[in-house]
Amino acid sequence: MSSAKPPGDVGGAGEQLTTASVALAASGPRTDGRPRSAVRAWAWWLLRRVGLAVLTLWAVSVIVFLSTTALGDPVRAILGKDYEVSPERVAAISAELHLDRSPVERYVIWLGDLLSGNLGNSVVNGLPVGELIGERLTNSLFLVTIVALIMIPLAMLVALVSARFRGGPIDQTLQVINLTLAGIPEFVTGILLVALFSTTVLHLLPAVTVLPPGEMAWQRPSSMVLPVATLVLAIVPYLARILRANLLEAMDADYAELARLKGVPESAVLLRHALPNTLVPAVQVTALQLAWLLGGVVLVEYLFNYPGIGALLVDSVRNADFPVVQALAMIIAAAYIVVNLVADLLSILLTPRARTGMLA
Amino acid sequence: MGGSGARPNPGITRRRLLQFGAAGLALGAVSSLAGCAADPVGATTSRLLHGATGGGLKDTLDAHFPVTVPDIARVRNLYETLLRYSPEYEIEPCLAESWERNADATVWTFSLRRGVTFHDGRPFTADDVAASVLRMCDPEQPSAYALTISKIIDRESSGALDEHTYRMVLTSPYAVLDQTMANYTLGMVPADYDPDHPIGTGPFRYESFVPGQRSLFVRHTDHWERTADFEELVILDFADDAAKVNALLAGQVQSVDNLPRYLAGAIEEQGAHALVSESGGWTPFTIRVDQEPFSDVRVRQALRLVVDRQEMIDQAFSGFGRVANDLYAPFDPAYIGDELPQRVQDIDEAKSLLKQAGQEDLQVELVTSSGIGAGAVESANLFAQHARKAGIDVRVNKVDSSIFYGDQYLSWPFAQDFWETRMYLLQAEACALSDSPYNETHFSHPVFEQLIHDAQREVDDAKRRTLLQDAQRIEYEEGGLVVWGFKSHVDAYSDFVTGFEPVIEMPMSGFRFNRASPVDEA
Numbered sequence: 001m002s003s004a005k006p007p008g009d010v011g012g013a014g015e016q017l018t019t020a021s022v023a024l025a026a027s028g029p030r031t032d033g034r035p036r037s038a039v040r041a042w043a044w045w046l047l048r049r050v051g052l053a054v055l056t057l058w059a060v061s062v063i064v065f066l067s068t069t070a071l072g073d074p075v076r077a078i079l080g081k082d083y084e085v086s087p088e089r090v091a092a093i094s095a096e097l098h099l100d101r102s103p104v105e106r107y108v109i110w111l112g113d114l115l116s117g118n119l120g121n122s123v124v125n126g127l128p129v130g131e132l133i134g135e136r137l138t139n140s141l142f143l144v145t146i147v148a149l150i151m152i153p154l155a156m157l158v159a160l161v162s163a164r165f166r167g168g169p170i171d172q173t174l175q176v177i178n179l180t181l182a183g184i185p186e187f188v189t190g191i192l193l194v195a196l197f198s199t200t201v202l203h204l205l206p207a208v209t210v211l212p213p214g215e216m217a218w219q220r221p222s223s224m225v226l227p228v229a230t231l232v233l234a235i236v237p238y239l240a241r242i243l244r245a246n247l248l249e250a251m252d253a254d255y256a257e258l259a260r261l262k263g264v265p266e267s268a269v270l271l272r273h274a275l276p277n278t279l280v281p282a283v284q285v286t287a288l289q290l291a292w293l294l295g296g297v298v299l300v301e302y303l304f305n306y307p308g309i310g311a312l313l314v315d316s317v318r319n320a321d322f323p324v325v326q327a328l329a330m331i332i333a334a335a336y337i338v339v340n341l342v343a344d345l346l347s348i349l350l351t352p353r354a355r356t357g358m359l360a
Numbered sequence: 361m362g363g364s365g366a367r368p369n370p371g372i373t374r375r376r377l378l379q380f381g382a383a384g385l386a387l388g389a390v391s392s393l394a395g396c397a398a399d400p401v402g403a404t405t406s407r408l409l410h411g412a413t414g415g416g417l418k419d420t421l422d423a424h425f426p427v428t429v430p431d432i433a434r435v436r437n438l439y440e441t442l443l444r445y446s447p448e449y450e451i452e453p454c455l456a457e458s459w460e461r462n463a464d465a466t467v468w469t470f471s472l473r474r475g476v477t478f479h480d481g482r483p484f485t486a487d488d489v490a491a492s493v494l495r496m497c498d499p500e501q502p503s504a505y506a507l508t509i510s511k512i513i514d515r516e517s518s519g520a521l522d523e524h525t526y527r528m529v530l531t532s533p534y535a536v537l538d539q540t541m542a543n544y545t546l547g548m549v550p551a552d553y554d555p556d557h558p559i560g561t562g563p564f565r566y567e568s569f570v571p572g573q574r575s576l577f578v579r580h581t582d583h584w585e586r587t588a589d590f591e592e593l594v595i596l597d598f599a600d601d602a603a604k605v606n607a608l609l610a611g612q613v614q615s616v617d618n619l620p621r622y623l624a625g626a627i628e629e630q631g632a633h634a635l636v637s638e639s640g641g642w643t644p645f646t647i648r649v650d651q652e653p654f655s656d657v658r659v660r661q662a663l664r665l666v667v668d669r670q671e672m673i674d675q676a677f678s679g680f681g682r683v684a685n686d687l688y689a690p691f692d693p694a695y696i697g698d699e700l701p702q703r704v705q706d707i708d709e710a711k712s713l714l715k716q717a718g719q720e721d722l723q724v725e726l727v728t729s730s731g732i733g734a735g736a737v738e739s740a741n742l743f744a745q746h747a748r749k750a751g752i753d754v755r756v757n758k759v760d761s762s763i764f765y766g767d768q769y770l771s772w773p774f775a776q777d778f779w780e781t782r783m784y785l786l787q788a789e790a791c792a793l794s795d796s797p798y799n800e801t802h803f804s805h806p807v808f809e810q811l812i813h814d815a816q817r818e819v820d821d822a823k824r825r826t827l828l829q830d831a832q833r834i835e836y837e838e839g840g841l842v843v844w845g846f847k848s849h850v851d852a853y854s855d856f857v858t859g860f861e862p863v864i865e866m867p868m869s870g871f872r873f874n875r876a877s878p879v880d881e882a
Contacts, residue, residue, distance in 0.1 A: 076765070076766045076767055076769075083765075083769075087500070088500040088501045089501060122417055124416075124417045124418050125417050125418065125419070125420065125571050127571070132417065132571075191602060194606045194610075198606060198609070198610040199606055199609035199610050199630065200609070200630070203610065203611070205610075206610060206612055207603075207606035207607050207609065207610035207612060208598075208603050208606060208607040208610070208612055210409070210574075210594075210596060210607070210612050210613075211573075211574075212576070214568075302599050302600035302602075302603060303600055303602055303603050303606075304603060305596070305598060305599075305600070305603045305607070307573055311599060312417075312572070315416040315417055315572060315599070316417065318416070318761065318762065319416065319417060319418060319762075320762055321417060324417065
């Protein structure tokens with residue numbers, strides 16, 4: 001819940017995924033030796049990947065369902081102290097959750113509802129889950145989008161500058177800043193930013209998000225500044241270090257050396273030869289970060305009172321509000337799967353060997 | 361509304377360093393530049409924003425079933441009760457101007473205040489009272505404070521005598537109905553009440569509400585007592601203490617309830633004020649009197665004697681509280697906790713009691729949870745330290761809130777719970793009788809129960825007091841509760857609002873926001 005760094009070993013994750021996607025791309029049915037049409041090859045690849053995604057989601061749905069029904073007695077968890085004195089409500093909530101049926105039956109009912117877009121009602125307050133989640137999901141997506149638009153170019157820039165002036169004072173300085181920031185948990189960064197810009201030193205920006213009824217987060221741009229800055233500061237150092245390491249590896253490769261021997265200037269070696277070869281791992285690592293941002297920034301949501309889905313998920317788990325937990329878990333799982341699919345697609349497009357392998 | 365920016369530069373203190381870590385040093389050293397706070401709301405209407413603690417999807421505006429702290433803040437402003445508790449916790453008239461009972465306290469007659477209107481302009485009448493009472497006394501689902509009367513009310517005979525008189529008839533005598541009717545979950549609503557479009561007589565009327573996030577209320581210009589100075593009231597939920605305090609210091613809210621107690625000093629230096637009020641709230645250790653080894657009264661007394669009560673208040677309540685004497689309801693006129701010998705830590709006595717009981721190497725498990733409220737886990741850990749001095753091995757088992765209040769709630773052998781201010785008889789009904797809904801200690805004492813039942817029927821105040829004091833002595837000698845302290849409410853408000861006063865019954869000046877006024881920034 002608090003770690004700003006999703007798992008994934010530095011630099012390696014991208015490589016493995018790439019080879020996997022290349023292998024996937026290369027393994028279409030081959031009826032004869034002639035190259036297949038590009039459209040058919042791509043369609044086949046997409047079909048396979050979407051099929052896999054659906055299979056994964058189904059597996060996730062089983063896990064989510066099993067783990068939520070194993071949370072203990074939901075009725076007690078919902079009513080807390082009132083369980084003893086409200087038999088009426090106990091019965092009502094049991095009916096809402098179909099607790100009288102077998103788990104298998106409950107799963108089938110639930111999956112059917114999910115597929116028909118009916119997310120059910122919250123057992124805690126009876127409101128439709130879609131209504132409860134809608135606004136918060138939009139706010140979370142908006143936050144992720146803004147952070148992504150800032151973090152990707154910024155991390156790239158830092159990595160390129162570091163790699164270009166490898167070992168020099170600029171690189172050293174950037175490395176120290178990166179390491180320092182990477183060592184501070186994001187909520188601490190947030191607290192410091194609030195103290196600096198909102199409460200203790202300056203009074204320039206709102207400390208928390210206060211949205212009047214019916215307003216969405218983007219209608220209050222000033223209150224977006226600190227949450228976005230906190231997340232950017234949490235992720236950019238991590239991304240920049242990975243990108244820099246990949247760039248340096250490419251700069252030491254034979255082809256870069258050959259380019260230098262042919263008299264290509266160092267900047268061109270970096271931008272024309274090294275950079276394209278490091279894009280694939282960059283895409284993969286960034287994708288994981290984006291998926292994590294959607295639901296994993298609970299502490300930042302708490303600190304800025306930002307109405308996103310992370311805090312809602314925690315609240316719902318605490319209340320054992322099954323329908324909301326299930327819906328959010330499925331949404332977050334779907335986000336991971338979609339983001340990975342897009343990342344793999346980009347990886348193939350950015351890797352000439354894999355691109356042509358599609359048609360081989 | 362916006363910050364004036366002309367706040368004195370706060371100096372560096374040890375507390376601030378703790379509060380902000382190294383940032384306190386770095387930032388405190390930077391001289392405070394005059395900036396203008398971003399105004400979070402349009403200053404065209406006067407709007408009071410209050411930051412309430414906790415809340416979530418459980419939030420409700422239902423008059424009779426508030427669950428969370430934000431709920432309580434909201435129902436207090438939407439609805440009013442027939443009687444109410446004054447800031448000093450004495451009963452005073454509210455929607456009823458006067459009330460009387462017959463000789464045996466089976467018939468209670470309430471004369472209603474005239475000229476009271478609901479938020480939609482309709483007059484408040486005795487028919488509304490009748491409907492409200494039926495709703496809160498629903499046998500299937502009674503309101504928390506209506507449990508006792510829901511069992512003894514004669515629904516057929518109770519009702520409106522005329523437009524301004526309501527009569528409640530009971531099937532058995534109940535001498536403290538006035539104490540019951542003054543509680544905040546028994547608000548008066550119109551006969552056609554719909555919780556989705558809530559209407560009451562309170563100083564603010566409903567405008568919009570998002571569970572877990574916020575509510576917007578508009579002042580009720582026809583309020584019988586005092587029309588609010590603020591045109592609008594926004595109550596915001598805060599899941600996080602840091603966010604709540606930051607919002608106050610940044611000028612985005614004007615008041616917050618349940619301030620983390622250790623910050624009370626620090627916020628004074630930053631243009632906000634702590635509001636501290638005594639209360640009767642308590643966070644007891646609950647010992648099952650029907651289970652080995654606790655069924656031996658000597659073991660229970662030993663556990664009561666190992667506690668260093670003042671240290672517990674200093675540590676768990678940051679000093680905001682006062683020592684208690686294993687009895688509850690300190691604001692009840694019959695309270696004798698101050699007259700009985702004050703229990704203090706007495707390790708030798710505790711050891712000798714345990715030796716007599718043959719429990720010299722006692723090992724117990726104490727179940728706690730952060731869900732019990734502020735100070736609970738801290739006091740549990742302290743208890744383990746104190747008990748070790750007497751050779752008792754206490755293993756503190758911290759569980760999640762959903763576990764604590766799950767299947768095993770009310771059957772933990774040794775645990776904790778929390779209660780707010782109540783009168784003695786109402787509290788005993790809730791937790792000390794064998795048929796009480798929340799009898800954590802499984803206390804079941806025939807003489808005690810007889811005293812309580814007699815007191816419920818005793819209309820003579822002096823005689824009732826004697827009965828209640830005898831009951832308290834039994835609990836003091838044999839009960840299963842370790843009541844080590846009464847907490848104080850600690851809330852906070854900014855320079856831009858005034859009118860808050862200490863209130864015993866609940867935090868934040870009793871959430872009576874119609875008494876708050878804006879302060880000109882001149």
